[in-house]
Structure formats: structure tokens, C-alpha cells
Amino acid sequence: MKAGYRKERIDRGIKARADDIFAISSYREILYLTGPRILAVLALLIYPLLTDVTGAYWQTVAFIACIIALLTLSWNFLFSVGLVSLGQAYFFGVGAYFTGFFDRTIGLPPLYSIPLATVAGAILCTIIIYPVLRLRGIYFALITFALPLFLMRIIEATGYLGGTEGISGLQRLPGITFSLYVTVVIVLAVTFIFLRLFDTDYGLVLRAIHDNDMSVLAGGLNVQLYKAQAVFIAAMPATFAGALMTLHYRIVGMPAFAVEYSILPLTAAVVGGTGTFAGGVLGAFILVPFSELLRAFGTLRIVMYGIMLLFFVVGLPEGIYRFAQRKYFQFERIVPLEEKADEK
Amino acid sequence: MIESMLVFGLVNSAVLMLLALGFSLTFGLSGVANFSHGGIYLFAGYLAYFLLKMGLPYFIAVVLTIFITALLGAAIYKLIVIRVRGIVLNEVIATFAIGICMLEFFRWLGFVTYEYSLPYIARGRFTIFETTLDYQRSLIIVVALLLAVFLWFFTHRTKTGLALLGMAQDEYTALAVGIDSDWAATYSFAIGGAFAAIAAVMILPLGIININIGYEVLLIALAVTVLGGLESTKGLILACIILGYAQVITSTFFAPHWKEAVYLAAILIVLAVKPSGLLGKFKELEERV
DSSP states (O other), rough: OTTEEEEEEEOTTTBSSSSBBBBOHHHHHHHHHHHHHHHHHHHHHHHGGHHHHHHHHHHHHHEEEEEEEEHHHHHHHHHHOOOOOOOOOHHHHHHHHHHHHHHIIIIIOHHHHHHHHHHHHHHHHHHHHHGGGGGOTTHHHHHHHHHHHHHHHHHHOGGGGTTTTEEEOOOOOOOOOHHHHHHHHHHHHHHHHHHHHHTTTHHHHHHHHHOHHHHHHHHTOOOHHHHHHHHHHHHHHHHHHHHHHHHHHEOOOGGOOHHHHHHHHHHHHOOOOOOHHHHHHHHHHHHHHHHHHHHTTTOOOOOOHHHHHHHHHHTTTTTTHHHHHHHHHHHEEEEEOHHHHOOO | OOOHHHHHHHHHHHHHHHHHHHHHHHHHSSSSSOOHOOOHHHHHHHHHHHHHTOOOOHHHHHHHHHHHHHHHHHHHHHIIIHHHOOOEEEEEEHOOOOOHHHHHHHHTTTTSTTTOOOHHHHHHEEEEEEEEEEEEHHHHHHHHHHHHHHHHHHHHHHHHHHHHHHHHHOOOHHHHHHHHHHHHHHHHHHHHHHHHHHHHHGGGGEEEEEEEHHHHHHHHHHHHHHHHOOOOOHHHHHHHHHHHHHHHHHHHHGGGGHHHHHHHHHHHHHHHOTTTTTSOOHHHHHOOO
């Protein structure tokens, strides 16, 4: 940009007062607002039908992207309550192992074992994490970082639940199109529910905990109880992801707690924009195909995630989603600096 | 049996202390939780290995390792962390990303075979309380004690140390009397790196260098820091002793695998009973609810 000039940003006319209140006067403007959302939803719903065009491989990639998107939604929910998780693999692994357990020891069909594992896993996750909910910020992050490693060690040490070999030969799901459809619908539903939830009075309390938990405490609300509920809600998409992934591959083992399931959602959330649910999903759908392209690099992929994470945290901390949103809703133009204008 | 437990508990405590000291110091002085501590630790290990392989004398190699690792710590702050300083989440994510990059990069390079090990400083062993102890392990205790004394002396008797301590106690007051926050943080990252390097040179000879150690080091640092309370060096030492002995006792009476479970159990119990840590005082209300 030339010296003496600055970039001026002006909101489009349909935005009234607040960021999410709009004054709409024509179908074109309605389309302008809803268009991107409808396109995204339609794309997600139609993609699983295109097996012939894309091939089974890219269907599986989309499936994994959905799984990571669920973990990212869970991460963003926790973040919105002021809890930073460095170990999404914890929720994922607990859900995965519950499914393996229900499937192997009780023999429940997937229709029951998945929802049951989702809820039971979320309850267990909440119970384990409850004592450390007094912590926040770095301290909580440190604990969540430790939890998956710790559970992995316990399973390795005790040999319960298959020990180092895991539980294999689980019941079969109908196929990739089915799994993909289920996850797509769940991703959309969870995104919608989370967005709505944060607009209710209940969500207001959760957001207040993120902004300033001391004042919530001063308001006479039980912060720890709210946080526990938030962990339970946030755990469910993640444990569901673990459950479905387990049945899809028909095996569960210690890799369910692998670093990759912690760092991928984290990176996706940061790339998409922390605290934005849609941004997290977007981040997952950018990151997972990208990482598939990098498959040839082997474990170097994780280094690439790390570099990407670093790049976005330092370079574009608002994330792609907020960046795109700003560009979409604002005009930009170059104007001369006001001092200069006065001189003339 | 009791004697050997006492002796090896002490060794274990010293190991934990060496591992946690750098992390805890950086955290206490600059308020940044350096999640790349494990990565720095292994970096120091590999650096020492390659310097020794180049044929440098042991002493020079070790001093060089400590110096270069300290520079690395300072560089991490100066190049990256300084840009996100003050936004706690971004600090955590940035240092976490650096740590993972380093560790997974080492894994990719294939630094995992048996040839990657550091030499003992002194071979040989002696008997104390009916327990045979090798010189390396006894040296670890000595170095841990020396570092603790050095740290106390540094933060209480030298001008630089006092400035850093002031920054840790109250950043704004420290700024008001002319202490530069970024200078202090760079210093604390460098010292943290140097301590990680000392720990690596002392502890890594006991086994082969393994990537997962990097993650474990972070866990240990976390357990000790949370258990002891942040700002007190006494709390740190106490936490190391408790954890060290608890580990030895569990691995003697139960299976050695359960050693790892001790960290988390200790953290959970302490947080449930006394959330500020055993001897923690400051920041109780600010940082924790």
C-alpha cells in the first residue's frame, strides 16, 4: 500500500447494528446470506452419493474428515467454555474402547453399541476429568495432554481390553456410504445444535465462563458444575467419532489414543478459527485431504501439522473462517489518511 | 530391601527434579508454559550424541550442548513465542506445536535405534546401605542438588536473578522499575533450555534415547509442577521426593508398569484436596477456580 493511504473497511448495507442481525429487503439479499450455508450443506449431503465419481478412497478421506470435524466441534465447544484441550484423543479413545467392549463382551449390535458407547464414554470422560475442572488455562491443557497418554499406558500395563493387541473382528457396518452419511448428518446436526445452544440463556452462562469465570462465580453460579456439563456435552461428538471409527475399521487398539487424534482437531480448530463451530468443520475439511496428499511423507506429516499450527497461530490467529467472513461481509477500499486530507 | 528403596527413591527423585526444573523455571519466571520442553530435552540429547561422535572431548561437548540448547531456548522465545505472548492459549499451542515438530522430526529421521545413547560420565559402582549404586546415578543426585543450590543463589543473590524473580512476582511493578519483560522471558527460556540440556546429559546415559521420552518428560514436568505448587522451589523439591518415592514403592510392590499411573493419581489427589499445589501460594485465585 502507498504511504499516506489506508485500507478502509465498510460493512455491507444488510448488516444492522450487530454482527448477526440483518436488514433484508430482497430475495437476492436472503440468498446472499444463506447461499454459502446452503451450498456447504448440500455439498456435504450430495458428496456421499458420488461414490462412482470420486472412488472409494476419497469417500474414506471424507469420512475421516468428518470424524476429525466432530473432534474439532468438541474442541471448539470446550474452548468456548474456557477449557483448552490438547488431548482430544482422550475422548476419541474412550468412545472407541467402549464400543469395542460392548461389541466384544456383550455382543450388542452397532445400532445400540454406538449410542451407548457415546453416552457411557462421555459420562466416564466427565467423571475422570471432574477433579481437574478446578483448573483452567494452561493447567487444564496440561492435564488433557496427559490423559490419553496415561490411559494408553494403563491399557498397556494391565492388558485389559486386549492390551497391546487391541480388540479386533468387531461387527460389520453396512459400508462406507452408510458410515459417511451417518457422520455427515451428525456433523451438520452437532454444528447446528452447538450454534443454537450458545444462543440460549444456558449458552450465555457458558460463554461468560469463557470470558470471566470469576464474575460468574461472583454471580452465584456453580462454575465447576457448568464446566462438568459442558465437558459432557462436548465429549459426546468425540466419543461418537471414536465409536463409529472403531466399528468402521472393525478394530480398536492403543492407536485410538494416538497423538494424531489430538493434534489434528487442534490444528483444524486453529486453521478454521478458534471458537467458531463452522470454522472448525471447514478447517477439518481443509486439513484432512491436505494430509492425505502428504501421505507419502509418513510420520513427517505430523511435523507438517505442527508447522501449519505454528503458522496459523502466529500469522493468522483469527483463522480462515473469520477471515473469509470478513471479506464476504465487508467492502474494502483504499482511502488517503485523514491528516493528509486535512492538509489539502 | 528398605535400604535399596530409600536409595533408589532418592535417585528417582533427583531424576524427576532434573527433568522438571527447566520447565518449572521458565513457567515461574515468564509465565509461559514451555510445551516444547520435551523436544528441547531430546534435542540436547541428540546434539550431545553427534558432538561426541565428531570426536570432541566429553567436557567440551557437554558445555557446547548446554550452550547451544540455551541459545535454542532463547531463539524459540525471540522468534516465535514473543509474537503470541500474553495470549495464553496461543502460547500453549505455539510451544506445543514446536515440541511436536521437533519430536516427530527426530522420529522421522529415524533416531530410534540402539546406537543412539550417551556415554556414562563415570563408570563403576560402590556399595552404600547394602545397595550397589553406580557413579552415574549418584552423580545425578549431586547435580540435582547443585542445580537447586545454584538456582536459589541465582535468584536471591545475583542482580539478574533478582530481576527475574521480580518479574515473576509482579510484572507491572517490575516494568515500573525498569526491568524489560522480553529480556527476562528470553533469559528464562535460555535457562530452561540449559537445564534441559544438563538433564539430558545426566539422565540419557541410563538408557537409549527414545522419542517417547520427550512426551514423558513433559508429563513429568507437569506432574511435578502441579503437585508442588508453581512458585516455590521448596514445593518442587518436595513434589519430586514424593513422586520419586511413590514410584519406587509402586514398582516394588506392584508391577513396574504402574509407575506411570503414579503421576496422574498424584495430580488428581492433590488437585482435589489442595488445588494450589502442596506449597503454592501466589496466583491461587487468578489462575485457578
